[in-house]
Amino acid sequence: MEEGSTNSVDVLLNAGSNPEIWMLIAGPACLLLLIAIVYTIAVSIKRKREQAELAAEVEAAGIKSDSPQQLNAFSDEIPTEKLPINRHPTGSAPVGDIEEILSADKKSWVARLRTGLSKTRDNLKNSIETIFTGKTTLSTDVLEQIHEVLYRADVGVATTDKLVDKLRTKIGKDQAASWDIVSHVLKQEATEILKQSDAPLVIPEKKPWVILVVGVNGVGKTTTIGKLCAHFRAQNKTVLLAAADTFRAAAIDQLQVWGTRLGVDVIAHKQGSDPAAVAYDGVKAAVARGTEVLIIDTAGRLHSKNELMDELGKIYRVIGKDLPGAPHETWLVIDATTGQNAVMQVKAFSEAAKVTGLVVTKLDGTAKGGVILGIADQFKIPVRYVGVGEKAVDLRPFVASDYAESMF
Numbered sequence: 001m002e003e004g005s006t007n008s009v010d011v012l013l014n015a016g017s018n019p020e021i022w023m024l025i026a027g028p029a030c031l032l033l034l035i036a037i038v039y040t041i042a043v044s045i046k047r048k049r050e051q052a053e054l055a056a057e058v059e060a061a062g063i064k065s066d067s068p069q070q071l072n073a074f075s076d077e078i079p080t081e082k083l084p085i086n087r088h089p090t091g092s093a094p095v096g097d098i099e100e101i102l103s104a105d106k107k108s109w110v111a112r113l114r115t116g117l118s119k120t121r122d123n124l125k126n127s128i129e130t131i132f133t134g135k136t137t138l139s140t141d142v143l144e145q146i147h148e149v150l151y152r153a154d155v156g157v158a159t160t161d162k163l164v165d166k167l168r169t170k171i172g173k174d175q176a177a178s179w180d181i182v183s184h185v186l187k188q189e190a191t192e193i194l195k196q197s198d199a200p201l202v203i204p205e206k207k208p209w210v211i212l213v214v215g216v217n218g219v220g221k222t223t224t225i226g227k228l229c230a231h232f233r234a235q236n237k238t239v240l241l242a243a244a245d246t247f248r249a250a251a252i253d254q255l256q257v258w259g260t261r262l263g264v265d266v267i268a269h270k271q272g273s274d275p276a277a278v279a280y281d282g283v284k285a286a287v288a289r290g291t292e293v294l295i296i297d298t299a300g301r302l303h304s305k306n307e308l309m310d311e312l313g314k315i316y317r318v319i320g321k322d323l324p325g326a327p328h329e330t331w332l333v334i335d336a337t338t339g340q341n342a343v344m345q346v347k348a349f350s351e352a353a354k355v356t357g358l359v360v361t362k363l364d365g366t367a368k369g370g371v372i373l374g375i376a377d378q379f380k381i382p383v384r385y386v387g388v389g390e391k392a393v394d395l396r397p398f399v400a401s402d403y404a405e406s407m408f
Contacts, residue, residue, distance in 0.1 A: 119364075
C-alpha cells in the first residue's frame with residue numbers, strides 16, 4: 001500500500017481523537033440539518049395557510065365535514081362512464097349566492113363598482129385638482145403633471161400618452177380647464193379604448209360551452225371560478241367544474257367546497273395527477289350529461305413558461321380531440337392590486353395560451369384600477385368580468401362605460 005493511502009486510513013481511524021476532523025465533518029452536517037429544518041418549517045407554514053383558506057371557504061359555505069376531501073369528491077380515476085349523474089340537481093344546494101345575484105339590480109352594481117374604484121378615482125381626482133390650484137389653462141406643464149398622475153395609476157406609458165394627446169387636442173392649451181372638464185374627456189376616451197378591445201361572447205350551439213381558466217397563484221382564481229359558477233347558475237344554466245389544478249391540493253378542495261355550496265358536481269383526481277386527464281374526464285362527463293357550461297381550473301404556476309405552455313398545450317389537444325373547438329374560451333384571472341405585474345402576467349400567458357378574455361379581481365383594494373385600461377389598450381383582449389368584493393354578487397360582467405364612469 002502506498003504511503004499516502006496509509007496516512008489517509010490512519011487519519012480516518014484516529015478521527016475520533018482529532019477535533020479538527022470532527023469540525024470538518026460537523027460543519028457540512030450542521031448546514032444540511034439547518035436547511036432541512038428551514039424547509040420543513042416552510043412546508044408546514046404553507047400547509048397551514050392552505051388549510052386556513054379551505055376552512056374559511058367551508059365556514060362561508062356552511063358545510064360540515066370531517067375531511068375536506070369528502071366534500072363533493074369523485075373517487076379517484078373513476079372511468080367517465082361510471083361517474084354519477086346529477087348528484088346535485090339545480091335547487092338542491094344552498095343558493096344564497098345565486099339569490100343575491102338574481103336580486104341585485106343594475107343600479108346597485110354600478111354603485112358597488114363606483115365604491116370599489118373609489119381609491120383609484122379619489123387618487124386621480126385629488127392629484128389632478130391639486131395641479132389646477134391657481135391655474136386655469138391646460139398648459140404644457142399641466143399636461144406633463146397629468147401625464148405623471150395617470151402613469152402612477154398604472155395606466156401605462158403608451159395609453160397615458162394617448163390620453164394626454166386627446167386632452168391636448170380636445171381642450172387645447174389656451175382653453176379654461178378643471179378636473180370636471182378633464183375627467184369628462186378622460187371618461188370618453190377610456191370608454192372608447194375599452195370598447196375597442198371588447199368582443200361579444202360566442203357560445204357554441206353544441207353543449208358544453210368549455211371555459212378554461214388560467215392565472216398565477218394568489219390572484220383568486222379558484223374563488224373566481226366559484227363566483228362564475230354562481231352567475232351561470234343564476235342564469236339557470238347547468239354547470240360542471242373540473243379541478244385540473246392538480247399541483248396544489250388546496251385548489252382541488254376549495255373547488256369541491258364551491259361545488260357543494262352551489263349544487264354542482266366537480267370532476268377531481270388525486271393531487272399530482274395529469275391535468276389533461278382531469279380536463280378530458282370533465283369534457284366526457286359534460287357531453288354525456290348535456291351540461292351547458294364546463295369550467296376547467298388549471299395550475300397557477302408560471303416559474304417556467306415552457307412548462308406552462310406544454311401543460312396547457314396538452315389540455316388543448318386532449319379536449320379538442322374529443323370536442324372540436326374546445327376550449328371555446330380561455331380566461332385569464334388577474335389581480336388588480338399587483339399593478340404592472342398584472343401586465344407582465346397577461347403578456348406571459350398570452351404567449352403560452354390562447355387567452356380570449358380577462359377576469360379582473362380585487363379592484364376594491366387598489367388605487368391602480370387604471371391597469372385595466374392599459375392592458376385593454378396594449379393587448380386588445382376583452383375584459384369579461386370584474387370583481388370588487390368577496391361575494392359572488394361582487395363579480396359582474398364588464399361594461400366599458402360603467403367602468404370609465406366609475407374610474408374618473
